[in-house]
Amino acid sequence: MRIDEVRKKFESQLRYYPNEPTLVEMISMCDDFEKTIRKFIDGDITVNQYIDGITPFDKYAFTLYWGSKQKSNWLNTGQNKSYPIIKETIWAAVFEVVRRKLLEHTKIDYSLIQGEQKKVAVSVFEDGTVKYKDVDVGLGLVSEQGYTIPVIAGECKGGHACSTCHDGIWGQGIRMKKQFPHAIQAFITDNNITVNKKIDESQYSDGIDIEFCERGINNNQKFTAKEGEYVPLNPIVFQQAIDILFEVVSSKSKDYWTKMNKKYGSSGQNWRDSLDENGYYVNKSLLK
Helix, strand or coil, rough: CCCCHHHHHHHHHHHHCCCCCCHHHHHHHHHHHHHHHHHHHCCCCHHHHHHHHHHHHHHHHHHHHCCCCCCCCCCCCCHHHHCHHHHHHHHHHHHHHHHHHHHHHCCCCEEEEEEEEEEECCCCCCCCCEEEEEEEEEEEECCCCCCEEEEEEEEEEECCCCHHHHHHHHHHHHHHHHCCCCCEHHHHHHHCCCCCCCCHHHHHHCCCCEEEECCCCCCCCCCCCCCCCCCCCCCHHHHHHHHHHHHHHHHHHHCCCCCCCCCCCCCCCHHHHHHHHHHCCCCHHHHC
């Protein structure tokens, strides 16, 4: 596991905010943050101790992010993605703990997915072409061709997990399952789940398999943090995540997770050709 991703991301912001005291302070806090992660993944501390250890860092970031208007400081400017990398790293440690536990009990060497780009496959074609998806966190199995087959593909989202957000995660899951029918789509949220209460579970359950609210308490409304307010991470949720993820993955064989539907065939025609020449594209099967 790469435990210094937050530090590297923050240090990259120094070029834009060289004299920002909150940025300098958070970089200085990375030492304790990283030491806690290392102890956790090595099995030297419990889940409760892990949450206690990372709380000072999480609290500082949370109040800085939510305690003022969006785009008013370096951390809550969404374009630089400095805040999401914290959540992704915290949860990557959880998945690394699960991965090591799986290796010990099943002898299967699952790979940790941590902010992987152009490695996790969602579509595989007969001609060898692979369509990839950037995945925040999860577990996978490396194929003989070198791409990662998703076992659990997790998305980490802060802010409001509204219907639009859930629709997007649902769509990702449906697409992934077309090729890998047993792949699990996970969704990790903050404490701002605002999806419409009238939406039935069945609308999402075929695309979203697991969702964790990391702070354990959902305020179910537009979130407005007052200066200094903090909603802590809930260790019970993290322990449940470890238990559930281990139980689900360990209950199935490697062949189960690597099952692939028929590879996509090639028509021999490039997608852009019709658009470039005619200004439209129509699936030929519609005209039969």
